Amino acid sequence: MGQGEGMDGSCEGNLLEVRDLSLTLGGNNILRDINMDVGHGRIHALIGPNGAGKTTLIRAIMGGMPHKGTVRFHFCDNGRIGYVPQLLEFDHSVPMTVFDFLFLMLRRTPLFLSRRKPMRDEILKILSATRCEQLIDRMVGYLSGGEFRRVLLAQALVPKPELLLLDEPASNVDEVGARQFERMLIDLKEQQGHSILMVSHDMQTILRIADHVTAINRTVTYDGSPDNLSLSDLFVNVQPEVSPMVAQ
Amino acid sequence: MDFIYDIISGWAKAGYMPSIFEHTFMIRGLLAAIIIGPLLGAMGTVVITKKLSFFTQTIGNAAMSGVAIGLLFGEPVDGTYAGLYGFCLIVALLMTFVKNRSRLSNDTIIGVVLAQVLGIGIIMMIVVTSQFNIHQVEGILFGSLITLNDTDLITLAVASVLVGILFAYNFNRVMLGGFNPILAKARGLSPVALEYIFVTLMTIVVVASLKLIGALLVLVLVVVPAAAAQNVVSNLRQFVWVSVVFSSVSTALGLLLSGLVPVPSGAVIVLVSSVLFYGSLLLKPLLSKGGIGQGQV
Numbered sequence: 001m002g003q004g005e006g007m008d009g010s011c012e013g014n015l016l017e018v019r020d021l022s023l024t025l026g027g028n029n030i031l032r033d034i035n036m037d038v039g040h041g042r043i044h045a046l047i048g049p050n051g052a053g054k055t056t057l058i059r060a061i062m063g064g065m066p067h068k069g070t071v072r073f074h075f076c077d078n079g080r081i082g083y084v085p086q087l088l089e090f091d092h093s094v095p096m097t098v099f100d101f102l103f104l105m106l107r108r109t110p111l112f113l114s115r116r117k118p119m120r121d122e123i124l125k126i127l128s129a130t131r132c133e134q135l136i137d138r139m140v141g142y143l144s145g146g147e148f149r150r151v152l153l154a155q156a157l158v159p160k161p162e163l164l165l166l167d168e169p170a171s172n173v174d175e176v177g178a179r180q181f182e183r184m185l186i187d188l189k190e191q192q193g194h195s196i197l198m199v200s201h202d203m204q205t206i207l208r209i210a211d212h213v214t215a216i217n218r219t220v221t222y223d224g225s226p227d228n229l230s231l232s233d234l235f236v237n238v239q240p241e242v243s244p245m246v247a248q
Numbered sequence: 249m250d251f252i253y254d255i256i257s258g259w260a261k262a263g264y265m266p267s268i269f270e271h272t273f274m275i276r277g278l279l280a281a282i283i284i285g286p287l288l289g290a291m292g293t294v295v296i297t298k299k300l301s302f303f304t305q306t307i308g309n310a311a312m313s314g315v316a317i318g319l320l321f322g323e324p325v326d327g328t329y330a331g332l333y334g335f336c337l338i339v340a341l342l343m344t345f346v347k348n349r350s351r352l353s354n355d356t357i358i359g360v361v362l363a364q365v366l367g368i369g370i371i372m373m374i375v376v377t378s379q380f381n382i383h384q385v386e387g388i389l390f391g392s393l394i395t396l397n398d399t400d401l402i403t404l405a406v407a408s409v410l411v412g413i414l415f416a417y418n419f420n421r422v423m424l425g426g427f428n429p430i431l432a433k434a435r436g437l438s439p440v441a442l443e444y445i446f447v448t449l450m451t452i453v454v455v456a457s458l459k460l461i462g463a464l465l466v467l468v469l470v471v472v473p474a475a476a477a478q479n480v481v482s483n484l485r486q487f488v489w490v491s492v493v494f495s496s497v498s499t500a501l502g503l504l505l506s507g508l509v510p511v512p513s514g515a516v517i518v519l520v521s522s523v524l525f526y527g528s529l530l531l532k533p534l535l536s537k538g539g540i541g542q543g544q545v
Contacts, residue, residue: 088428091297091427093478095483095487096483099483100483104420104421104427105431105435108417109420110416110417110420111484112290112485
């Protein structure tokens with residue numbers, strides 16, 4: 001039985017616990033004493049103004065940034081984290097289709113030596129999870145922001161993750177697209193049992209779909225139900241501190 | 249090797265091939281072109297995706313120092329393998345190390361090293377040989393079929409097979425890491441380790457092909473066929489295969505033409521690949537109306 005597994009085999013309690021996480025970059029304290037818990041099977045929103053350290057926190061949770069404090073996962077299955085980044089910088093002229101993009105991530109057989117047919121059905125099925133099968137032969141560089149977000153979310157769902165980390169998943173997406181995206185996230189939580197930690201700027205989205213909110217501005221300024229969140233919680237002015245070494 | 253030379257020479261004498269292939273050095277060149285062309289074409293697709301074009305040029309330039317170091321340590325003039333491979337690998341790994349440890353862009357790091365290694369190489373060559381032997385320098389810079397010997401050809405074949413296998417094995421991961429390192433990392437891969445693997449493989453192939461193509465021109469054969477392919481394809485699979493075809497045609501046809509006119513093989517190979525590049529630009533609008541650009545493979 002895994003750390004977060006209940007007696008009946010279902011997962012309960014916290015999937016992720018962050019304790020006293022602090023992070024310094026170039027002498028500036030980017031994050032200070034962050035404490036937060038993400039529960040199993042919940043949509044947890046991470047909110048804060050620009051430069052609050054949301055993306056840095058996500059990267060620290062993924063193990064990509066050196067930090068102080070602890071990040072503890074209580075997985076009860078494969079322990080996989082699916083990740084959808086905020087900005088994906090890439091060369092738009094590379095002739096890579098959505099099929100190629102997913103193939104590179106899912107298979108070891110060299111793409112140029114493999115047969116497309118058998119893999120095509122599998123990739124269509126993966127894309128159907130985010131309702132974007134029609135994009136399979138489109139070049140990644142020519143997709144709209146919303147289309148690419150769907151493809152990124154589809155790749156994050158395979159193999160099935162225990163935790164989905166979404167960094168502003170609905171940025172650059174129009175209102176209709178954003179609503180569709182919200183519906184998708186609710187379906188993923190309710191039908192697939194996914195746990196989701198999502199960075200978002202959109203208060204309306206958070207009020208509609210999040211179970212729990214943590215607001216940060218370099219440190220935690222609010223942690224609780226979205227219903228009790230006020231705008232003032234988001235703009236608590238926390239000045240960036242300079243580490244003692246730099247000050248000297 | 250003589251057995252193979254006799255067969256091909258026999259075909260040339262019988263009129264099945266141009267008469268220039270009656271000469272052993274041209275047969276060696278042809279075999280080298282057949283071996284290295286497809287591999288450079290395939291690897292060029294990753295070089296373009298990872299924006300490593302001028303990295304290749306830097307490795308070519310470092311070859312001059314490599315030859316001088318080889319001579320300094322007593323290697324024969326026509327076989328400075330340890331100096332060549334050793335120094336070029338050190339330069340390649342050092343550049344990758346600096347790139348991953350500093351905030352400087354790839355472009356800046358390559359700009360700093362690119363001309364330095366050539367300048368250092370020329371000075372070292374003069375110091376080591378106590379004279380400026382223009383033919384020795386010319387052979388490395390522009391390629392020289394006359395100096396290509398059996399050992400070079402065997403080295404080229406062995407290196408190409410090994411690099412080809414390792415390149416194919418790592419292709420998906422290297423391409424993903426080149427396309428976007430953050431996503432590769434999220435998939436449990438190490439983009440930095442993959443970069444070290446790729447630059448090592450690339451360096452081995454570039455050094456192995458120097459006598460055929462030349463240090464100043466090798467960049468073109470790595471980049472131009474892949475760039476030409478990029479103009480006419482619509483997916484990665486086509487990208488690799490069309491680049492392989494363009495590169496193979498460039499090397500084989502370039503070599504044949506260099507046998508007919510007395511100019512370095514590398515320069516003619518470059519010209520042929522350039523014709524293919526501009527041809528692909530002309531083809532691009534036609535293909536996008538329903539040809540390869542819209543289809544599936």
